[in-house]
Amino acid sequence: MNLLRLPSLARVALVLGLVLLAACSSLPTIVPDMAHRPARPVQIDGARGPLSAAHSKAILERLEASGKETNIFDLHLAIEEAVVGSPLTAGNQVELLQDGPRTYQAMFAAIDAARDHINMETYILEDDEVGQRFAATLIAKQQAGVQVNLIHDSVGTLGTPPKFFTRLRDAGIQVLEFNPVNPLTAKAGWEVNQRDHRKLLVVDGRIAFLGGINISSVYSGGSFKRPTPVRPGGQLPWRDTHLRLEGPVVAELQKLFIGTWAKQKGPALTPRHYFPPAERKGHEVVRAIGSSPDEPYSLIYATLISALRSAQTEIWLTNAYFVPDQQLLEALKDAVARGVDVKLVLPSSTDSWLVFHAGRAHYTELLQAGVKLYERRDALLHVKTAVIDGVWSTVGSTNLDWRSFLHNQEVNVVVLGSGFGDKMRAAFQADLAQSNPISLASWQRRSLAVRAKELFGRLWEYWL
Known part of the structure; x- marks a missing residue:
């Protein structure tokens, strides 16, 4: 979403190029029947491999007992079982990181x-103070005998000088540019509209980080300090969320990294212990979900729609780039109609005004249906999280827009249980306390100029 960082002429040329090259992909229709496939026992993997049916059943019963009365597990787990290659894993530790x-x-x-x-x-690795610190630290580890492998997106790092990556390569770090903008350097075919939006770090196959935070000095300040901190140049601090994970789920995230490396035809990875024996590190049940435009549909999208449709009490979403398709809109409105408290915290400031106004074009429909909308003040919101019924949580790189669901590689995790759910609810409420509510009456009084921007943004929402 950082096309607006580019010089104006380069930005226009790139956007036009993406429009011309974009395939007419469509979002999958997630029908209720997906939840009623033949019943099979839900399988959970632990540190020593698949757990017994009895052990898996006991874990799920504990999760259900720990939360409010809800059938979210029944529908969600049915969808989980329909997706191959990424099991639910038990025995994980999950730390919520903010800013x-x-x-x-x-x-x-x-x-x-x-x-x-x-x-x-x-996605973004900038040649600034933070980027330089990461570069220096990675180079030091490479020189100490630790193999460093780096994937960076071509569009996301378009403003990063080539010499930045040359320095890394010269130090022995293996660097792979995802879908290069320059077709002459593309090794896996030229798909410039497909971008790698993931933010993933795996260390020794034992610790993983993921979420919404790129490598950039825009994150140099926190967003909850008083008075509100202002970065140099008068810019607002960025508000974002990340996770630190340990346990069996790390191997699933490692598979996603290595899979991307292979599909992009990167050089042979230096032999290392990429998959050490899994160890139990905590009590969280977690599923890693990677989505790619190479797949028939977005696994993250399918999982989210199923979770929204099975919500019983609360749907609390925080998202930086909210440009919903009709199916997502209907899922939110239907939830309100059955008595679910649906709240969305969205940005009041943005680094992508087209996306910002395209999303606002849907406010009237949502407000009329009873969805409660809030805009985070005093920060640039870049969070991509959800907590549903206090027991189903997700954090990752996925925005609620067409680009994330159709054109980007993304990675999220789903965490089941009220323990982590309580932390997610507290984080949501903290953002809510620093947000302004948007009422239908006030929204209907917005200016013609604002309405014109919404109309223009909506015309482009498929490609944003």
């Missing part, structure tokens, strides 16, 4: 402690 300073501190601690390898995949 850049705390996240970078945890990431640097893990990198500094690395002994075997570091696999990093990011």
Whole structure:
């Protein structure tokens, strides 16, 4: 979503190019019948491989007992079982990280402690103070004998000088550019409209980080300090969410990284212990979900729609780039109609005004249906999270827009249970306390100029 960082002529040329090259993909129709396929026992993987049917059943019963009365597990787990290759995993530890300073501190601690390898995949990696610190730290680990492998998106790093990556390569780091803008350097076919929007770091195959945070100095300040901190140039701090994970789920995230490396025809990975024996690190049941435009449909989208449709009490979404399709809109409105408390925290400031106004074009329909909308003030919201019924949570790189669901590689995790759900609810409520409610009456009084921007943004929503 950082096309607006580019010079105006380059931005226009790139957007036009993407429009011309974009395939007419469509979102899958998720029908209720998907939940009524032949019943099979839900299988959960632990540190030593698949758990017994009895053990898996006991874990699921504990999760259901820990939450409010809800049937979200029945529908969600049926969808989970229909998706091949990414099991529910037990025995994980999940730490919720908010904003850049705390996240970078945890990431640097893990990198500094690395002994075997570091696999990093990011959309944006800027040549600024934060990017330079990451570069220096990764180079130091490579020189100490730790193999560093880096995937960076071509469009996301379009403003990063080539010499930045040359320095990394010269130090022995394996660097792979995802879907290069320059077709002469593309090794896996030229699909410039397909972007790698993931933010994933795997250290020694044991610790993983993912979420919405890129590598950039825009994250140099926190977003909850008083008074509101302002970055140099008068810019607002960025509000974002990331996760630190340990346990069996890390192997699933490692598979996603290596799969992308292989599909992009990267050089042979230096042999390392990419899949060490899994260890139980906590009590969370987690599923890693990677989506790619190469697949028939977005697994993250299908999982989210199923969770929304089975919600019984609460749907609390926080998202930076909200440009919903009709099926997502209907899922939210239908939830309100059956008595679910549906709240969305969205940005009041943005780095992508087309997306911002395209999303606002849907406000009237949502407000009329009873969906409660709020806009986060005093920060640039970049969060991509959801907590449903206090027991189903997701954090990752996926926005609620067409680009994330159709054109991008994304990665999220779903965490089941009220323990982590309580932390997600508290984070949502903290953002809610620093947000302005949007009423239908006030929204209907917006200016003609604002309405014109919404109309223009909506014309482009498929490609944004």
